[in-house]
Amino acid sequence: MEDKPNNTVLIVGCGAIGQRVAQRLQAMGQPVAGLVRSAASVAQLRSAGIIARQCDLDGMPLPSACVAGCRDIFYFVPPPPEGNNDPRMAGLLAALNAQPRPRRLVYISTSAVYGDCHGEWITEAQPVNPATPRGMRRRAAEQHLQSWADAHGVQWIILRVPGIYGPGKLPLARLEKGLPVLREADAPWTNRIHADDLAAICVAAMAGKHANSVYNVSDGSPGNMTDYFFRVADAAGLPRPPTVARAGAEQVLSPGMLSFLNDSRRMDNRKLLEELEIELQYPDLATGLAACFTGQTPR
Numbered sequence: 001m002e003d004k005p006n007n008t009v010l011i012v013g014c015g016a017i018g019q020r021v022a023q024r025l026q027a028m029g030q031p032v033a034g035l036v037r038s039a040a041s042v043a044q045l046r047s048a049g050i051i052a053r054q055c056d057l058d059g060m061p062l063p064s065a066c067v068a069g070c071r072d073i074f075y076f077v078p079p080p081p082e083g084n085n086d087p088r089m090a091g092l093l094a095a096l097n098a099q100p101r102p103r104r105l106v107y108i109s110t111s112a113v114y115g116d117c118h119g120e121w122i123t124e125a126q127p128v129n130p131a132t133p134r135g136m137r138r139r140a141a142e143q144h145l146q147s148w149a150d151a152h153g154v155q156w157i158i159l160r161v162p163g164i165y166g167p168g169k170l171p172l173a174r175l176e177k178g179l180p181v182l183r184e185a186d187a188p189w190t191n192r193i194h195a196d197d198l199a200a201i202c203v204a205a206m207a208g209k210h211a212n213s214v215y216n217v218s219d220g221s222p223g224n225m226t227d228y229f230f231r232v233a234d235a236a237g238l239p240r241p242p243t244v245a246r247a248g249a250e251q252v253l254s255p256g257m258l259s260f261l262n263d264s265r266r267m268d269n270r271k272l273l274e275e276l277e278i279e280l281q282y283p284d285l286a287t288g289l290a291a292c293f294t295g296q297t298p299r
């Protein structure tokens with residue numbers, strides 16, 4: 001076992017966002033390792049020049065050797081789909097009990113920890129009040145991370161992230177199926193961030209001078225959820241989806257979609273922009289969607 005942290009940055013859960021973060025770090029000359037669950041993802045990381053480590057956090061306990069010794073760790077694995085806790089986060093923290101511990105952990109959580117805010121603007125001072133099991137699992141993960149890191153003198157950053165969009169992250173399959181959405185008058189406020197801006201934010205959060213802090217992540221231009229689907233459809237040249245009234249929504253919308261309808265809020269991103277000195281590349285959906293549909297295929 002190494003007795004002092006090494007210079008390799010570890011991205012636990014090196015999927016769509018993790019790989020964008022890895023690209024940025026590699027461009028800065030930083031060695032990067034990614035931990036994933038599947039063999040297919042290992043192959044993908046290797047083809048991108050990322051050192052690959054494979055472990056299923058739902059299976060055997062995570063070996064300390066997979067994570068220990070890395071100075072900077074990003075944690076992007078979502079909680080499991082069931083329950084009110086996050087045993088995957090617990091597995092990571094147990095493995096990190098081995099010395100040497102990291103300098104800083106950056107965690108992507110979700111804005112679902114706030115619960116329904118009735119469309120109000122919220123800062124990071126808003127009390128958390130998750131209303132869905134999805135939000136409760138994330139809150140449990142945040143609490144576990146914070147208490148473990150504080151107890152061990154490890155710096156932490158929690159990013160409360162809303163809907164991520166970008167190439168490969170658009171609801172095109174849903175639109176192609178013509179699945180319904182709520183009519184605009186009933187649709188909740190939602191917030192978004194472009195995947196490339198989120199990757200830049202993650203890198204800045206790891207490098208920034210502020211530690212042990214929570215950030216609302218958003219492009220600062222909230223909109224209603226139905227308007228989002230309409231604008232993606234328009235940009236993709238697909239028909240706008242049919243709409244239903246709130247009263248009949250339970251019969252026609254999927255449980256996944258329904259779970260988002262009772263969470264309405266507008267996220268204030270001033271702390272993010274000021275403390276992390278972020279200049280967003282895509283400060284609204286118009287610029288972000290335009291970039292998705294020029295050049296590469298958006299899928």
Ligand SMILES: NC(=O)c1ccc[n+]([C@@H]2O[C@H](COP(=O)([O-])OP(=O)(O)OC[C@H]3O[C@@H](n4cnc5c(N)ncnc54)[C@H](OP(=O)(O)O)[C@@H]3O)[C@@H](O)[C@H]2O)c1
Nearest residue numbers: 013014015016017036037038041056057076077078163164
């Ligand atoms: N989509 C959104 O709008 C949204 C909003 C807020 C927050 N988030 C969160 O943002 C984070 C990053 O998103 P993303 O798009 O990069 O996600 P992603 O592409 O699905 O990547 C998730 C990564 O976690 C790994 N993983 C999943 N389960 C695992 C397990 N049991 N053991 C080990 N590794 C496991 C996956 O490995 P394999 O590829 O091998 O399975 C993959 O590398 C996620 O936590 C996501 O939930 C997403």
